[in-house]
Amino acid sequence: MNYSNLFRIAIRALLRNKLRAFLTMLGIIIGVASVIAMLALGEGSKMSIREEMSSMGTNMVMVMPNSQRRGGVSLGSSGSMALKYSDVTALRNEAGSITSVSPEVRASGQVIYGNQNSQTTIYGISEEYLTIKKLEVETGRLFNSQETKSMAKVCLLGQTVVEDLFGENVDPIGLSVRIKNLPFQVIGVLKEKGESGMGQDQDDMILAPYTTVQRRLAAIDYINGIYASAVTEEKSAEAIAEIEEILRRSHKLKESDENDFRIMSQSELIETVSSITDIMTLLLGAIAGISLLVGGIGIMNIMFVSVTERTREIGLRMSIGGRGKDILWQFLVESMLLSILGGILGIISGYLIARLAGSLMDSPVFVTTRSVVLAFVVCFAIGVFFGWYPAKKAAGLNPIDALRYE
Amino acid sequence: MKNIIIEIKGLKKDYQVGEVMVHALRGVDMKIDDGEFVAIMGVSGSGKSTMLNILGCLDKPTGGEYDFDGVNINTLDRDALARLRNNKLGFVFQAYNLLPRTTALENVELPLFYNNKIRSKERKERAIAALESVGLADRMKHMPNQLSGGQQQRVAIARSLVNDPRIILADEPTGNLDTRTSFEIMELFQSLNEKGRTIVYVTHEPDIARFATRNVIFRDGRIQKESQVNERLYARDMLKSLPAEEFDEM
Numbered sequence: 001m002n003y004s005n006l007f008r009i010a011i012r013a014l015l016r017n018k019l020r021a022f023l024t025m026l027g028i029i030i031g032v033a034s035v036i037a038m039l040a041l042g043e044g045s046k047m048s049i050r051e052e053m054s055s056m057g058t059n060m061v062m063v064m065p066n067s068q069r070r071g072g073v074s075l076g077s078s079g080s081m082a083l084k085y086s087d088v089t090a091l092r093n094e095a096g097s098i099t100s101v102s103p104e105v106r107a108s109g110q111v112i113y114g115n116q117n118s119q120t121t122i123y124g125i126s127e128e129y130l131t132i133k134k135l136e137v138e139t140g141r142l143f144n145s146q147e148t149k150s151m152a153k154v155c156l157l158g159q160t161v162v163e164d165l166f167g168e169n170v171d172p173i174g175l176s177v178r179i180k181n182l183p184f185q186v187i188g189v190l191k192e193k194g195e196s197g198m199g200q201d202q203d204d205m206i207l208a209p210y211t212t213v214q215r216r217l218a219a220i221d222y223i224n225g226i227y228a229s230a231v232t233e234e235k236s237a238e239a240i241a242e243i244e245e246i247l248r249r250s251h252k253l254k255e256s257d258e259n260d261f262r263i264m265s266q267s268e269l270i271e272t273v274s275s276i277t278d279i280m281t282l283l284l285g286a287i288a289g290i291s292l293l294v295g296g297i298g299i300m301n302i303m304f305v306s307v308t309e310r311t312r313e314i315g316l317r318m319s320i321g322g323r324g325k326d327i328l329w330q331f332l333v334e335s336m337l338l339s340i341l342g343g344i345l346g347i348i349s350g351y352l353i354a355r356l357a358g359s360l361m362d363s364p365v366f367v368t369t370r371s372v373v374l375a376f377v378v379c380f381a382i383g384v385f386f387g388w389y390p391a392k393k394a395a396g397l398n399p400i401d402a403l404r405y406e
Numbered sequence: 407m408k409n410i411i412i413e414i415k416g417l418k419k420d421y422q423v424g425e426v427m428v429h430a431l432r433g434v435d436m437k438i439d440d441g442e443f444v445a446i447m448g449v450s451g452s453g454k455s456t457m458l459n460i461l462g463c464l465d466k467p468t469g470g471e472y473d474f475d476g477v478n479i480n481t482l483d484r485d486a487l488a489r490l491r492n493n494k495l496g497f498v499f500q501a502y503n504l505l506p507r508t509t510a511l512e513n514v515e516l517p518l519f520y521n522n523k524i525r526s527k528e529r530k531e532r533a534i535a536a537l538e539s540v541g542l543a544d545r546m547k548h549m550p551n552q553l554s555g556g557q558q559q560r561v562a563i564a565r566s567l568v569n570d571p572r573i574i575l576a577d578e579p580t581g582n583l584d585t586r587t588s589f590e591i592m593e594l595f596q597s598l599n600e601k602g603r604t605i606v607y608v609t610h611e612p613d614i615a616r617f618a619t620r621n622v623i624f625r626d627g628r629i630q631k632e633s634q635v636n637e638r639l640y641a642r643d644m645l646k647s648l649p650a651e652e653f654d655e656m
Contacts, residue, residue, distance in 0.1 A: 005519050016507055316503045319464055320517040320565070321492020323485045399464045403503070 010334040013306070024302045025342035027295030028382070032346025032375045033353055034288035039371040040354035042281025044364035046274055052195075053270045057134045058233040060266040061098065061240060063087075063226035063247065066259060081222040082251070082260040085210070088126075088226055090250045097239040101228040102129035103210045107217040109180040111161060111206065113172075118164035122155070122179060122206045124213025124223075132227045135207075140173045140188030148209040151216060155179070156188040159203040179206065180217055236265035289378075295342070296382040303335050303390035314394050315402030328395035335387025336380065343379030347372055411475055411572055411604055412438040412461060418469030419456050419627075430456040432627035433470065438573070443599040444606045445615035448624035455577065457624065458608050462495055462575045463487045475572055492520050496566025498576035498607075502558040504550040510537060510561045511546040517569045536564040540594060556587035563594060567603075574598070576607035580614055586648055592617045593641030617641060 014021040065080035088103045095101070105124030110117050127142055129135070143154050157165075157172060166172050172186045193202040214220055230239035240263045247261055307314070314327055351367050358365035419431040430453045438444055448454040459465040460472065463479060466487075472479040475494060482490065491497075504513045514533040518524045524532075537546055540560040550558055559579060566574050576595075580588035596617060599605050607618070615621050616639040623631040 002522065012508070312503065313505060316499075316505070317516070317520075318488065319462070319491060319497050321488050321520040321569075323488040323520070325485070326520060400459050403464075403499070 006329055006333045007337075009330055010337050013310075013334055014337065020302065021338060024298055024338055025345065027298035028292065028339050028342030028379060029295075029346040029349060031288065031292030031295040032343050032379060033350035034291055035285055035375055035378075036347055036350025036367060036371055037354040037357060037365075038284035038288045039281060040350070040365040040367045041357060041363065042277060042284055043366040043368055043371075044354075044358060046277040046281065047366055048364050049273055049277060050270055053266060053273065055134060056266060057132060057229065058267050058270070059230040059236060060132055061228045061230050061236060061243065062264045062266075063228070063243060064262045064264070065222075065224070066261055080260070081220075083223050083226060084221070085214075085223055087247055087250055088223070090246055091226065091228060091243060094246050095228075095239070095242050097231055097235050097242050098228040099231055100128035100131050101226060102126040102132055103223040104129070104225040104227055105210045105213045105218060105220070106224045107180070107213050109217065111165060112178040113165040113175065116165045116167075118161050120158075120161050120164075120204050120206055122208055122213055122217060124208055124210035124217075126210055129207070129227060132229045135193065136191040137188045138191040139171070140186070142188060143209050148211050151211040152209060153182060153184045153212060153216065154187045154208065155184045156190055156207040157186055158190050158205040158207075159192045160201055161204060161206055162189055179208075182216060184208065230265065233267055236267050240265055292378060292382065296339070296386045299335055299338055299382065300386035300390060302338075303331060303387055304393070306334070307331060307390045307394040310394075311397065311402050311405035314397055315399050315405065318397070318399035319403060324395035327397075328391045331391035331394050332384065332387045335391070336383035339379045339383030339386075340376075343376055346379075347375055350375075409440040410437055411440055412436065413473045414470065416470040417457075417460065417467050417472060419453075419460065419465070420468045429627055431460075431467070434627075434629055436622065436629065438604065438606060440572075440604055441599070441602055442604055442606075443595070443617075443619045444622060445618035445620070446606065446608045446622050446624065447610065447612070447615050448630075449610065452624040453627040454608050454624045458575055458577055458606070461573075461606065462497060463491050488520075492517060493569060494572040496569065496571035496574040498559070498562050498566050498574065498579045500578035500581040502550070502555075502562045502582075504558055504561055504565075506551070507549055509547050509549060510542060510553065510564075513550070513561055514564045514568050516565060521569070532568050533564070536568040537561070539567065539598075540564045554587075555583050556590055559583065559587075559591055560594065563591075563598075567598070573604040573606060576605065578609060579607055580609065580611070586645070588614065589641045589644045589648070593645065596641055613639070 063083065065082035083103075085103055088101055091098065091101045102125050107122045107124070108120070109122065110119055123129075126148065127145070130137070130142065137156065140156065142156065143152065146152075147154055155177070157177075162172055165177060166175075172189060175186050176183045177186060178184070190203070190205075190207070195201055210223065214223065228239065228243065230236045243263055244259065248259065251260060253260070317327060317330075354365040354367060414434055414436040417431055417434040417436075418429070421428040421430055434453075434457065446454045446457060456465070460467050463474065463482075466479070474490070477490070479487070505516070511530075511533050514536050515529050518529040518532065534543075534546065537543060540563050542557060542560050542564065545553060545557060545561075550561070553561065563574075563579075579595075580591055583591060592614065595605055595607070609615050616635055616637070619635055619638065621631075621633055621635055622629055
């Protein structure tokens with residue numbers, strides 16, 4: 001029996017039970033479609049997160065205080081007093097592998113304008129902060145060193161805060177808002193940045209001189225973090241090492257002491273987030289893969305029914321000279337045809353579903369060649385794997401018993 | 407000089423059914439020559455069907471010798487037996503065993519599909535010739551469910567002829583047919599035999615057995631009686647003697 005005849009027989013057998021063949025394929029179609037769609041969504045969100053995070057500057061380096069422990073109790077890292085402004089000065093003066101550095105002091109609280117209010121975070125920073133985090137002033141201006149020195153009550157607003165407080169068509173520049181009951185003059189508005197890769201609104205912020213936030217709003221003498229730019233992305237690791245050395249010195253840590261701060265680079269963070277989304281994608285893919293498995297079992301089930309139903313046909317084929325091998329191939333080609341056809345339809349519908357879901361959820365999708373090839377190979381394997389046993393059963397039948405089967 | 411196609415010596419076949427050992431054949435000697443037309447008879451359980459299955463190489467004997475066309479069957483494996491069936495044997499079954507939803511022509515082509523030496527053009531030509539020889543030239547594109555019982559059996563006979571077999575084995579070929587159609591099928595067999603085809607068929611009807619040239623009667627797994635048919639019937643004449651009002655099928 002040659003291959004084209006095997007195909008003809010298989011196609012005819014499937015056409016004989018069109019609805020059944022389609023329903024059997026449906027299991028595979030749904031399985032493949034969900035795998036393709038899940039991987040496409042996962043891949044798409046990974047790419048967009050990477051892109052978003054890169055837009056924040058791939059050469060950014062962050063220093064955070066380490067969480068402190070007193071008597072075995074973790075005090076958390078935000079309350080840690082490990083970082084001081086003197087660290088910023090030390091880095092600015094000594095570190096050669098960074099171009100700019102800024103402190104960050106955070107205070108959260110209510111901002112009021114007229115009868116409108118907004119709950120937001122006030123970031124106390126120095127001028128370089130905008131360069132480091134790739135923020136831009138849309139209208140107005142940034143505060144100057146004189147204002148920093150004098151703890152001036154001036155601020156720049158993010159787009160979300162502007163919308164919350166003023167609505168549209170109002171230029172807030174020069175107006176006065178109350179932050180934690182202190183009047184601040186709005187001197188600038190930041191350009192819209194959109195959501196971060198992790199769904200955080202990057203426009204829901206107020207910027208003010210770090211001195212102002214530190215003394216007037218938070219009433220602390222330490223800072224919450226340090227942001228710096230490495231000379232280039234490739235020099236991030238070098239910058240981390242240098243910062244660590246300088247900070248250890250300025251914190252007067254002994255050889256045996258652990259760091260009381262953490263240093264992270266944006267490129268490291270991107271890697272971490274990518275690997276998290278990779279795991280997510282894998283997990284979603286695995287769940288979808290289970291439905292593929294169920295589809296495969298569906299094929300096996302139908303192939304068993306088909307073999308039983310056609311026992312007499314098998315007997316006849318054997319009596320006129322069909323060998324076990326011929327019968328085996330006949331059923332194997334049938335199950336492979338089912339799974340591969342289902343796979344192709346699944347890939348197409350998975351692609352369409354991913355596109356649809358992507359446009360509905362406004363998130364990017366990316367169908368990789370890898371996932372298509374993977375789905376195809378898995379389908380082929382399913383066809384062979386789940387078709388093998390029923391086909392083997394058919395091939396092993398005794399011709400007389402098969403002929404006499406009622 | 408006649409060739410011996412089938413030569414059997416001391417053939418035995420035992421089945422294990424549950425805990426009981428069934429001795430279906432208890433030592434059978436038989437010879438079938440080229441060009442013979444043999445009817446195997448016997449009551450149910452006499453071993454005649456088992457005999458036909460072994461003759462058709464569908465089943466292997468548990469004892470004794472079986473030479474088919476000079477080849478000892480006992481030495482052949484499953485695949486070799488399948489090839490033998492494909493090249494040298496033709497089967498006709500009581501229930502026709504045609505593939506449903508498959509045209510008469512394709513049903514007849516079927517045995518040739520399992521012969522890799524035959525190209526599709528030759529396969530088709532031979533199938534058409536076989537169908538013509540059974541008088542179904544105008545029914546080639548019909549599906550089995552569009553054919554009468556007699557016509558279906560003719561397709562089955564065409565299928566058994568298509569590989570130009572050494573012998574045709576028929577298991578109760580008229581068992582599902584009415585009298586007139588039975589005669590028509592026997593007429594076909596007789597004309598095939600006249601052209602030199604060797605045919606062996608199983609029947610339990612004494613009348614049908616009288617169309618053959620030789621009768622072999624089985625009983626309890628042994629040959630009880632073997633005889634040449636004295637007053638041989640000719641289906642052509644029998645058909646003429648049937649009342650005219652019977653429905654005209656062909």
